[in-house]
Amino acid sequence: MQKRRVERMRKIREGKPFPDYRQQWGTPVWKKETLEDRDELPWNRPQWMERERKKKREGRFLLQTFAAFLLLTGTYLVFQSQVPAGREVQTFISQVMERDYNFAGVAKWYKQNIDGSPTILPAFQGNKIKEEEKQATWVAPVKGKVMAGFSKEGRGIVLRTAKGAPVVASSEGWVVKAGTEEGLGQTVVIRHANGLETWYGWMGKVQIKEKEWVKPRQLLGEAGDREGDPLFFFAVKQKGAFVDPAGVVPFD
Template structure:
């Protein structure tokens, strides 16, 4: 046998081996059964892929970047607006400043929500103090054994009320606590926002019994009046605010 015939024989053998291997591979491929065919369920799509495999369908990267850019642009425009001294921009400045400073009407929104959808579900159990605050108070609001030391005309904001030493200061009407802290001219203060968007202020408190954003009922104790100068009586400040103006409390409630 010549060398050329030997080479042709080897090439033919290799070709037959490759064809045989190819047929065996096809047979094995058809014998493999996927899990979804074996158990009758579809594969679950996974969105935990790595880089280049696409993101989560609920996350839109382009929209996210657009929101960041829009927010940054808005901040930049407001900054330029307030640094510009032109008189024609003053109305816009005043509108922006008023929008930033205006208090959010928590109580009005809460009442609207409850009227439309009912009371929200409580996620955490309430303690005894909260249950007591939820109890209905039927008596008319009045300050017992109280005496006005300073009337509204003297300061244009509040009245100073003398009461018994250690007396509780009660809420005039139901509402939501908007502020708890030290207020200039009032000392330790609780501000309650009511459904009609008015506010009642209780100042010069020795201690505070309510929490910020707590919903309270009429007659609920908001705190304890501080002692007067000689320590024999209690004294606290009371004010009513509607919009941007304080009004005379004596025209609204009754003092015994």
Template sequence: MKKDIRHVRKNIAERKRRKVQQPGSAQTPVFLPPQDEEMHGYPPLIQGMSKKLDHKTQVERTSRLGLQLVLSALLFATVAIGKNAPFSFLDKPEQWLTSQMEEEFPFAKVSAWYNERFGDPLQVVQPKDPEAKENLAMPVNGTVTTSFQNDGKGIVMSTAHNTQVKAVKEGIVIFAGKDGETKRTVILQHDDGSKSIYGFLSTIDVHLYEHVQAQADLGAVQSEEGKAAEFFFAIEKDKKYLDPVEVIKVDESS
């Protein structure tokens, strides 16, 4: 009997020894550092999911690009068909596309809007005095030799040799070069959408997209010795030419 008890105790001790040597069922938890997503309040990404998300993103981008290409092709096809087909409803897409391509970008208006809301950190537009009244003056001192009624676009003035041409109001240069009709020409775009045109210049002192203040020098008109210099001036607003004499007080001669 004693032998059996010793045998049972021996078996129990052996089982305890084996249990201590074998790894337990409850393993020590492994703590991993938080992922970037968890630190920013998003659920952690499961390994292998990033590749699936990247693939999904690429598929979505490809789909959007394909849709844009299809819509562009449809617009082009509609305009092309509208030129050859006698359907009036197809004229509207063509007219809209043409107007968008021909419309001038409103540089002066955008500059004024930016200055009003964000100030002038880059010195693009000088701040205006809200209480100051705008006094317009002619670009040169002289007399009108060709009236607006005769020219249809602007006026031609006679002035002294080597006269500096001034900007009638603040604006941005949208053209500075040679024109087929008015030769050396500068065109200013103003924040109200109007444009002032200065032609027959002998020299140009400004460059494209330069911001100029009112009465700033744009160039000069010169002539042969003993003769008066000619200068062309026009004002355009809403795609219509205005008579400068009605906008600015000038000295007219017959």
């Protein structure tokens, strides 16, 4: 160190220029000021930007392809399974893929919990459905004659039909009950997209299970009898209260 110091002092006395070590490495990147210098930076080159965008697109495509492969493989393996659990999953996937999305149910939940009218949902788009179109989506659950009309005490109506007559779903919906109900015997309850529930009572045989998705006119079972008389009970529930089924379902 002492020798270097002496050598520097000698060059200064002789007037020789002091070496600039920065010239050996060039100007630092962060001190470049001219346009030409800035163009040297890799992120200012069009080719560099294009390569980066291409890498991102390729990475996104590979990720999407891998996710699609996993989904396809998983679905294939499920539908190849013969175990009971696999068959239940097959039924669930088939029902989910076939049924329509419950826009009205989502809209009802949104209004109850958030108190708004989401215009992105068809139920709030302002398109009024004609009355005849509404009626066309509902069918009578069984062929028969109305023997007792609606009353709040009776909750629904009573129809006389043939013993063993087929009972069908009045509209599309989710089976929330398929079993014994006090006072109604074998009963099926279906919850529909518009918030309504239909009740099918005094059935002799039930051929549907809970948590199944049914379509209009889909067979639910057979009508039974009431003390030897082939009677069938039908009711409609709305917002926790029973209403007149004749205002919803067309009866001959």
